[in-house]
Amino acid sequence: MLRYATNRLIQAVIAIFGVLTIVFVVMHLSGDPTLLLVPQGASPEMIAELRHQLGFDQPIFVQYLEYLKGLAHFDFGMSVVQRAPAIDIVMSRLPYTIELAAGALVVAIGVGIPVGILMATRRGGFLERLLAAFVLTGQSIPTFLSGILLIFVFAVKLRWLPTSGIGGWQALVMPSIALGAISMSTFARMVRISMLDELGKDYVRAGLARGLSLGSVVFRHVLRNASIPVITIAALEIGNLLAGAVIIETVFAWPGIGQLAIQSIQSRDFLVVQVIVLLISFTYIATSVLADVVYVVVDPRIRLAR
């Protein structure tokens, strides 16, 4: 077990190093960042001076070492636009994104799992087809469209919920649904497949033969066994939700890191963008490592198989 976890951690460290390098290359080799920062009428002298101040006139390798050195000290640089540490700006917005991702996860799991169970137990029936259509819809409507549709129906026409911004649980409802829809479909499909897998096994038939109702077999035995792949999906979906927040936060004027990313790209505040990209990448890596470890803890057969 320990060796398995250590291996995964080493892999994660390599992945993190790869991410750091890719982010650096993308940020520094696509054009001259100085030009993004100077006003439109700036003279060549002003541009040269700023380039020097920011260290962009150094050889790229020196810049890369400086960058790694900075990161090692948890120094992500100053936002040139807001004149505050980039990490502080991102951290002040992170709670909103976590709140939104949590809301979306509640929607995804709260709806996705029951729908998956129903689809598996009512296999071939009208309800399954109806739910299949529902799942397909959730999966295929792009989030920017579902967001705007929700706003139009529930805020503009029915006036049940606020159009945009934060403030109370009401404000969280629509963005959570819009963001959670795709994950919901993933959960529903995963639960359906692993339930069907389990339902065909001998212990289910044995249970039913003993006179247990389908409901009690499902909830006491099948669900527990079917939950293992679902746990993995849950961990991976957290990363997806963070990345998906970029669009949803923009549509709903939700002040999280997704919106901040768009704003920072537009205002060319590239050190802030860098922190956000790193943060989302780390979350992906961390949750996937966690999922792998949890997977083994829950199902010892996987460890033995290796």
Add this chain to the structure above:
Amino acid sequence: MQEEPETASAGIHGRKKKEKGNMLKRLVTASALALTLAAPAAHAQAAKDTLTIDLPQDAATLDPQLQWNTDSYTIYRNIFDNLVTRDSSGKIVPQIATAWKYTDDKTIDFTIRSDVKFQDGSKLTADDVAFSIKRIIDPKFKSPQLSQFDQIADAEVVSPTEVKVTTKSPYPALLAQLVKLSIVPKAYVEKVGDQQFNAKPIGSGPYALVNWQHGIQTTLKANPDYWGKKPEFKSVVFRAVPDVSTRIADLRTGKADLITEVPPDQAINLKGASGLKILSVPTERVGYLYINAQGGPTKDLKVRQAIAYAIDKQGLVDSLLQGYGKPVSILGAEPVFGYTDKVKGYPFDPDKAKALLKEAGAEGAKLEFLTSPAYDQTQVQAIQQMLNDVGFNTQIVMLDQATFLKRRQGDAADAGSVAIGRWSCACQDADGIIFPLFHTGSTWAKYSNPKFDALVEDARSTLDKAKRMDDYSKAYEILREDVPGIGLYQVYAIYGASSHLQWKPTANESMFVDRMSWK
């Protein structure tokens, strides 16, 4: 204002705990009902006192001498005063300065109002004015606005109500630039430091900062001690709402009273919607097409002229801007000093364009149309089509903004053939437009003509208005002949507003809340 619906729901949930019974269903329904009822009522009541404005973004900084992107600028200009300002008709009028007088070509004496107080109660004096000017021109302060003010050499206090400003050379655009130079309180800035001043700015303007929730909203309240006309709205909330569809939904539901940056197609849709109106104003901003005069096939004058004849400006304005724009003959618009209607533009004449192209032997010439996601791609594609219609082979080169700027501002050989842009110096002076775009050695210029250079240099360094006008007319005539770029259309700013809001937007895209009222 937004807290009210929450309080209502908290009350009901509180009661729910006491009753303990299985009334959950009823209560949820009741609380939902209470919320639906409470929300519009709260908005309607608050609307008269509180004005809510949806901007695409939150302010980046509120120190008025740092960022001046549209959203920061829109907000902080309500907190601060300037030496001079522009009235609703665009004329430069006194604000903190009551009078000014040139003592020589490079020196101007300002008389300062003696009845102005900052929002912390301290008096605004000549000391603060001189400090504000010196602060923004100090290279160590690294103000992004520095290039707007770097012609100013110094500011000296003569007496508590008099400031002497000197410029490096005679500088005709000084007053136009001072319209944007906010007066900050010297004592406060020195006491708290730059970072704290940015977090909690204090000015002398009609509104004072109450609360700045980064990325969410900025709340200002009317300054009770304001020296000028008291503003009608007791408070104003600037919300950050990036998506235009959401801003429109906010306006429709009354969550916002005024929204900015409405695209033309949405403006057409909103026309006639009950309870709202579209406000639009021709601005000093001008849409233009850059043409590389120093590299590629466009090095040939005939090719550049062919491009100019190939563009249907009226067609662009009618079909893509839905009429929210006006074709221009030169790279400048009416609110700009130096604008002339004497220089005629190139009419839309595809046959002439084809003939010129044939003459130049450049039929099928490959044009690189540089662009980035920051520009309107429908316009890029429309212009590509127009160019191909007369026999060019135009290829759109989509780049990220950093690479776009690197190529556009770099070596002429690599700067593409054409690109579109929308230019404004927020100074309403041709000096801020054609000098940076076309003067030899400027980063944007892929063009060099000593005669043009001499004219714009002369216009920059004389105070004689008639002479300046004459210089710019001649300079625009040269640009017409050499075609290193063409003006396409004057940009209109488009706002969506509640039909109760009374406000006249201005050409320099300022948004002064104290000039707004409710009917």
